[in-house]
Amino acid sequence: QVQLVESGGGSVQAGGSLKLSCVASTHIYNGYCMGWFRQAPGKEREGVAAIYFGGGAGTIYADSVKGRFTISHDNAKNTLLLQMNSLEPEDTALYYCAAATFCLYASMEADDYSYWGQGTQVTVSS
Numbered sequence: 001q002v003q004l005v006e007s008g009g010g011s012v013q014a015g016g017s018l019k020l021s022c023v024a025s026t027h028i029y030n031g032y033c034m035g036w037f038r039q040a041p042g043k044e045r046e047g048v049a050a051i052y053f054g055g056g057a058g059t060i061y062a063d064s065v066k067g068r069f070t071i072s073h074d075n076a077k078n079t080l081l082l083q084m085n086s087l088e089p090e091d092t093a094l095y096y097c098a099a100a101t102f103c104l105y106a107s108m109e110a111d112d113y114s115y116w117g118q119g120t121q122v123t124v125s126s
Contacts, residue, residue, distance in 0.1 A: 001025075001026075001115075002024055002025055002026050002099045002101065002114075002115040003024070003025035003115070004022050004023070004024055004025070004097045004098070004099060004115055004116065004117035005022065005023050005117055005118070006020060006021065006022045006095065006096070006097045006117040006118065006119060006120040007020070007021050007022075007023075007120060008020040008021050008120060009095060009120030009121045009122045010121075010122070010123070011123040011124075011125065012087055012122075012123075012124055012125075013124070013125050013126075014087060014088055014089055014124055014125065014126050015086060015087065016087050016124070017083070017084060017085045017086075017087065018084045018087065018122060019081060019082065019083050019084070020036065020081065020082040020084065020095055020097075020120060020122075021079055021080070021081055022034070022036075022079065022080040022081075022082075022097030022117055023077070023078060023079050024078040024079070024080070024099060025078075026078065027075075027078055028053055028073065028075055028078055028080075028099075029053065029101075030053050030054040030055075031053065031054055031101070031102060031103060032052075032053045032054075032099060032100065032101055032102075032103060033050060033051065033052045033053065033099070033100050033103035033105070033106050033107055033112075033113075034050065034051055034053075034073070034080045034097065034098065034099045034100075035047060035048070035049065035050035035051070035071075035097075035098050035099075035106070035107065035108055035113065036048040036049050036050070036071060036080075036082045036095060036096070036097060036098075037095070037096045037097075037098055037108075037110060038091075038093035038094065038095045038096065038122075039093055039094050039096070039119075040092060040093040040094075043093075045096070045110055046062065046108075047062055047107075047108025047109070047110070048061070048062050048065055048069065048082070048095070048108075049061045049062065049065065049069055049070075049071035049082060049108075050071070050106040050107055050108050051071050051072075051073060051080070051106055052103055052104075052105050052106040053073075058106060059071050059106055060106045060107075060108060062108065064090070065084075065091075068084065068085050068086045068087075069082060069083065069084050069085070070082070070083040070085075080097055082095070084122070087122075087124045088124060089124050089125065089126045090124075091122060091124050092122060092123050092124050093121075093122060094119040094120070094121050094122075095119060095120050095121075095122050096116055096117055096118075096119045097116070097117040098110070098113035098115060098116050098117070099113060099114070099115040100112055100113045100114055100115070101114065101115075
């Protein structure tokens with residue numbers, strides 16, 4: 001069982017930055033993957049970025065955030081991070097952290113993840 005707690009959301013103007021954090025209740029081992037997803041009102045949940053822990057595989061990003069968002073991790077603190085720069089009003093959503101304990105690669109398919117946080121709201125005004 002992995003419990004996830006997100007933080008770092010808030011309200012910013014377009015062009016601003018936010019850094020989201022997701023603290024896991026357990027150590028993140030090789031073979032795990034973790035991801036950030038978001039859901040805007042009236043829209044389906046979509047993958048934003050994901051990372052695989054282990055050799056190769058690495059990180060992946062949604063086309064809409066490439067070059068603006070960076071996913072990383074601090075294993076010593078069991079923490080997943082999402083640095084969001086050049087934020088746009090279209091980035092407004094509830095952002096979720098997710099974890100899977102058996103992965104072969106980084107995935108942005110929600111069905112691949114078993115554990116979810118409660119979400120943190122990001123609001124970007126124009």
